[in-house]
Amino acid sequence: MTAGTGDLAAASLAQRSLAAVWHPCTQMQRAASVPPLAIVRGEGAWLFDDAGRRYFDTSSSWWVNLFGHADARLNAALKDQLDTLAHVMLAGCTHRPAVELAERLSALTGGVLGHCFFASDGASAVEIALKMSFHHWRNRGRLAKREFVCLRRGYHGETLGALAVTDVAVFRDAYDPLLMRSHQVMSPDARQALPGESSLDVALRAAAELQALFAARHEHIAALILEPLVQGATGMAMHDPAYLRAARALCTQYDVLLIADEIAVGCGRTGTFFAFEQAALPGQPHIWPDLVCLSKGISGGYLPLSLVLSSEQIYASFLDDDVARGFLHSHSYTGNALACRAALAVLDRFAQDGVLARNRERAAGLTAALAPLRLDARIEHFRHIGMIWAFDVREPFAGPRFAERFHLAGRARELLIRPIGPTVYLMPPYLLDDTLSPWLAERVLATLDDVLSHAPNDPDAYRPPEPPTA
Numbered sequence: 038m039t040a041g042t043g044d045l046a047a048a049s050l051a052q053r054s055l056a057a058v059w060h061p062c063t064q065m066q067r068a069a070s071v072p073p074l075a076i077v078r079g080e081g082a083w084l085f086d087d088a089g090r091r092y093f094d095t096s097s098s099w100w101v102n103l104f105g106h107a108d109a110r111l112n113a114a115l116k117d118q119l120d121t122l123a124h125v126m127l128a129g130c131t132h133r134p135a136v137e138l139a140e141r142l143s144a145l146t147g148g149v150l151g152h153c154f155f156a157s158d159g160a161s162a163v164e165i166a167l168k169m170s171f172h173h174w175r176n177r178g179r180l181a182k183r184e185f186v187c188l189r190r191g192y193h194g195e196t197l198g199a200l201a202v203t204d205v206a207v208f209r210d211a212y213d214p215l216l217m218r219s220h221q222v223m224s225p226d227a228r229q230a231l232p233g234e235s236s237l238d239v240a241l242r243a244a245a246e247l248q249a250l251f252a253a254r255h256e257h258i259a260a261l262i263l264e265p266l267v268q269g270a271t272g273m274a275m276h277d278p279a280y281l282r283a284a285r286a287l288c289t290q291y292d293v294l295l296i297a298d299e300i301a302v303g304c305g306r307t308g309t310f311f312a313f314e315q316a317a318l319p320g321q322p323h324i325w326p327d328l329v330c331l332s333k334g335i336s337g338g339y340l341p342l343s344l345v346l347s348s349e350q351i352y353a354s355f356l357d358d359d360v361a362r363g364f365l366h367s368h369s370y371t372g373n374a375l376a377c378r379a380a381l382a383v384l385d386r387f388a389q390d391g392v393l394a395r396n397r398e399r400a401a402g403l404t405a406a407l408a409p410l411r412l413d414a415r416i417e418h419f420r421h422i423g424m425i426w427a428f429d430v431r432e433p434f435a436g437p438r439f440a441e442r443f444h445l446a447g448r449a450r451e452l453l454i455r456p457i458g459p460t461v462y463l464m465p466p467y468l469l470d471d472t473l474s475p476w477l478a479e480r481v482l483a484t485l486d487d488v489l490s491h492a493p494n495d496p497d498a499y500r501p502p503e504p505p506t507a
Contacts, residue, residue: 050075050087071441074453079106082468084453092453093477095463100269100301102338104386105466111337114382118375127155127372134377141384142331142346145310149325150346154364155372159300160194162330162343163262165366166296167198169328169351170260173294176354176362185217186250186261186293188224188243192270193262193298202262205270220254222247224268225276228418228429236277243276244283255291260328262296265312266422269301272460273427275420281316285324294351297326300343304334304383305393306464308400308423327351337383342376392467396424399469406478415489427462434489435459446488450480461485 048056051072059065060073075087082105083091084098094102104111118134125132139153154169156162167185174182187193187202194200200209201216209216223229225243227236234242251258265281268274288295302312309315317323328351332343355364370376386392400423410419410428419428430439440456447454456462463481 050077067441071445074448081105081107082466082473090451092448092451093465093473093480095447095452095454095465095477095481097334097464097466098338099333100306100464101333101336102466103304103334103383104337105468106338108337110386111339111379111382114378114385115339115375118378122374124370124373124375126369128367132372132374132377134374134381135372138344138377138380138384141381142344146325146329146346147323149323149348150329151349152347152352154345154347154366155377156332156343156345157341157368157370158194158343159298159330159332160196160199161368162300162332162345163193163199163202163296163298164196165345166262166298166328166330167202167260168366169345169347169364170294170296172364173351173354174259176357181257182259184220184254184257184259186220186222186247186258188263188268189221190224190226190271190274191221191262191264191268193264194300208270220250220258222250224271224274225280226268226271226274227276227420228274236275237279240277240280241283244280244287247284248287251287251291251293255293258291258293260294260296261288262298264298265302266307266315267302267312267425270457272429272457273420273425273462275422275425275427278315281313282318282324285316285326288327294328295326296328296330298330300330300332302425303329303331305387305396305467306334306423306425308397309393310387335383336376336379337386339379340373340376341370342373342380396467399467399474400424402471402474403463403469403478406475407481409482413485415485424467425462425464427460430459430461430485430489432459439488442488442491443484446484447480450484452477452480452484454481454484 054073055068060068076084077087078085082094084094084106085091122132127135135155142153143151154165156165171183185202187204189204192203192205194203195208197212197215200212202219203209204221223243223246225240227239230236230239261284263284266275266278285295297313299312304310307315311329313326314323327348329346336342355362403426404421407426410416415434416428416430439459443456443461444454
């Protein structure tokens with residue numbers, strides 16, 4: 038039934054959304070009980086709803102917003118680009134923002150990854166990297182190399198190719214009959230440490246399993262894909278960089294391409310611009326994967342943009358007079374000028390503001406403020422890298438629908454926060470200071486205390502406190 042004009046005017050924005058919008062990562066049957074927040078504006082680290090209440094954006098709006106909402110410098114860059122060129126197809130044409138962005142990203146790898154292929158979102162970038170890997174070997178006459186390897190509990194997106202290298206059941210299982218088969222190997226997740234083991238021991242144990250697979254199947258394996266240092270959707274599973282060194286060495290030894298999915302962990306999230314920069318031992322030259330996927334933060338949370346950086350070896354394998362040996366993947370908004378200009382403004386911020394150094398100071402402040410979590414018997418595996426913090430609520434304390442209850446309780450304390458199962462994490466914009474860090478830590482701790490002190494086995498009985506008035 039179509040609502041009349043009067044009905045729409047009387048309904049709230051949240052009600053209208055439930056009637057017309059199919060929300061992502063949401064069971065819509067449940068959404069009526071937990072309606073979406075109607076956000077009408079953003080400013081810095083804050084989002085404001087239609088009642089004027091504010092919420093601290095603890096997850097950077099799904100890990101995309103680096104420098105805050107309505108950032109004046111990013112706004113100015115986009116306004117300038119809008120008056121010049123919003124979009125032109127990148128097939129047969131080019132434009133300054135795409136060229137400059139490709140050049141500057143390549144320079145950040147020392148020219149090792151010298152070619153940039155543009156897309157729109159993270160899953161699209163993963164699809165491109167998988168297709169490039171297979172087609173690279175095909176063009177080189179290695180037709181048997183068509184298999185892929187991924188980490189257990191890894192996540193790389195929800196299109197069919199990306200799901201084939203994803204091991205998160207809630208996303209994958211319904212579509213499993215449609216997916217190609219991939220090899221799954223042990224994750225180096227440090228939370229798997231046995232008594233007496235370190236995170237390094239876990240990483241080396243996982244690398245040994247990878248080596249065994251490569252030894253048996255390398256003639257058939259096209260590529261290994263992994264998230265460097267942090268497996269995001271798994272619940273911020275962090276691992277020792279030794280695994281990256283081992284994976285790079287094994288891929289080289291067995292002639293397998295290495296794809297680094299830096300969609301969530303790139304752009305400074307782990308403390309370096311590319312997470313893979315931390316693979317090299319101190320004082321040693323950087324080592325690089327063959328392909329890097331970037332999205333999310335690269336455009337500062339403004340416009341959809343993703344890209345794949347590739348090595349010269351891969352790029353050269355597609356050069357031929359035969360069109361069919363080229364990489365013909367495309368979409369209408371490839372290399373969109375506005376999105377590329379936003380990404381250039383993001384790179385300007387890194388170059389001009391000392392973002393990585395300042396983030397180390399910001400991180401130290403919030404880590405210190407969250408110190409009580411290390412002694413809380415209700416939680417385990419408090420962990421931190423760069424501008425990512427996470428901890429797991431122990432199963433006896435979490436109870437059913439923990440993430441939903443925590444989300445609602447967080448709203449009442451001016452937090453927009455969405456745990457992943459029993460994992461509470463923070464990935465805020467790069468705006469923390471001496472005032473915000475203790476405030477954020479206090480609100481997270483208060484939310485945790487509230488949720489865990491109320492009937493964890495009867496989630497429907499839980500009622501969060503009323504949110505503050507505007």
